[in-house]
Amino acid sequence: MSEDWISVTEAVTRATLDGIPDAETALHDATERGKVETRIVEDEAPAIPDALAEAIYGDLWDVLRPPPSRQVWVKRSSLSAWIADLKDNMPLVSKPERRGRKAKLPWEDYYEAFAALCDVNGFPDDKNVDGWSKQADVERWINEQAQKEKKTVSESRAREHASTFMKRYEADN
Numbered sequence: 804m805s806e807d808w809i810s811v812t813e814a815v816t817r818a819t820l821d822g823i824p825d826a827e828t829a830l831h832d833a834t835e836r837g838k839v840e841t842r843i844v845e846d847e848a849p850a851i852p853d854a855l856a857e858a859i860y861g862d863l864w865d866v867l868r869p870p871p872s873r874q875v876w877v878k879r880s881s882l883s884a885w886i887a888d889l890k891d892n893m894p895l896v897s898k899p900e901r902r903g904r905k906a907k908l909p910w911e912d913y914y915e916a917f918a919a920l921c922d923v924n925g926f927p928d929d930k931n932v933d934g935w936s937k938q939a940d941v942e943r944w945i946n947e948q949a950q951k952e953k954k955t956v957s958e959s960r961a962r963e964h965a966s967t968f969m970k971r972y973e974a975d976n
Contacts, residue, residue, distance in 0.1 A: 807879050808842065814877040821886050822893075829889070830877075839885045840878035908956065910964060913948055917941070917968045918975070926972065941965035 809817075811830070818826035833839040860867050921927070927935045934940055942961040949956045956964075 808876040809879050809882070811841075811875045811877055814839075814882050817882065818886055821890065823886060823889055830882075833885050834877075838881070838888075840881040842876045842878070844874050844876060845872070908949055908952070908954060913945060913964070914968050914971065916948065917944070918972055920944075921972055921976075926976075927969065938962070938965050938969060941969060 815827045815830055818830055823829050830839065834841050856867075924935055925931050927937060927940050929936055942958075942965040945961045945964055946956055
């Protein structure tokens, strides 16, 4: 075949790599609707001289003769045009931003409240007053916020978010 024709396997692979979902079925449908040009080529059966085959198989040769193989080829240019058309008309599907269960508490709101508190009272460090000088104070504050919403926070989760809040605030300011 010429360079403009590729095997069905290669065509499916190209469509898959270009992000076409269920490329094999989509390509089959496209060929049925005439969107992608195909050609069937029949190759001759393996070359066994008829005289030798008849000597070995006798009258059964006509029955035992292997059928010619069929190969389906896809025109590269029509495949490329079909893929481009599909990609242009493919709906944009956004991936979910987050997987897993939903957060029990509004952590981003808590951070904004923490940042506002730091702007007023200062960052919780050794230079600040007792009750707002350590990460443990931020953990306690997180627990108080959760209790206001009648929720609980595990010690490890409060510690994790307190550390994140403090690092983020320092990076932002």
